Amino acid sequence: PRRHGSDSAELQEKTLVLVKPDAVQRRLVGDVIKRFERRGFKLVGMKLLQANHGILDKHYHQLRQKPFYPSLLAYMTSGPLVAMVWEGYNVVRSTRAMVGDTNSAEAKPGTIRGDFSMHVSRNVVHASDSVEMAHKEIGFWFHSDELVAWECSDRDYTYGP
Numbered sequence: 001p002r003r004h005g006s007d008s009a010e011l012q013e014k015t016l017v018l019v020k021p022d023a024v025q026r027r028l029v030g031d032v033i034k035r036f037e038r039r040g041f042k043l044v045g046m047k048l049l050q051a052n053h054g055i056l057d058k059h060y061h062q063l064r065q066k067p068f069y070p071s072l073l074a075y076m077t078s079g080p081l082v083a084m085v086w087e088g089y090n091v092v093r094s095t096r097a098m099v100g101d102t103n104s105a106e107a108k109p110g111t112i113r114g115d116f117s118m119h120v121s122r123n124v125v126h127a128s129d130s131v132e133m134a135h136k137e138i139g140f141w142f143h144s145d146e147l148v149a150w151e152c153s154d155r156d157y158t159y160g161p
């Protein structure tokens, strides 16, 4: 018997990743995707879009009173971003660890922010910080019919039988 059925909820944990406008401008989209692919996560949704204040006010609801919020909005609307949904075991915590500290200046080498960025105001990526937030954020950025359920052919070599 399989330890994880193909319908196993823990293998279908999902998170929202945004490749922010600085990273699109700096042509880092492929580098970011490559890291999550190589780790073993499955891409189940992806689109390039120009964000507006409406979606960002929802996405960054908890930050709306912060002094840096206007500059965060300007940054996030400065050009297109790539929104992605990644799926896999422990994907929320793992992607946060792979993304690194919010403040790029403190982010460890080997993390995306630690390898590709210098400052908290241009920190390349977003990744949801809890399963609950991931669920909400995916709903802000994607319609359910934009997510694709598919089976990785190498699944047993990723998770064991």
Ligand code: IDP
Pocket (backbone or CB within 6 Å): 063, 068, 072, 101, 102, 120, 121, 122, 123, 125, 126, 127, 129
């Ligand atoms: P997170 O992106 O690591 O989850 P949050 O605290 O939720 O961190 O902040 C959201 C985003 O707001 C950060 O990724 C960064 O782009 C921006 N931000 C956070 N703190 C500052 C700041 O002190 N100055 C400028 N921008 C900030």
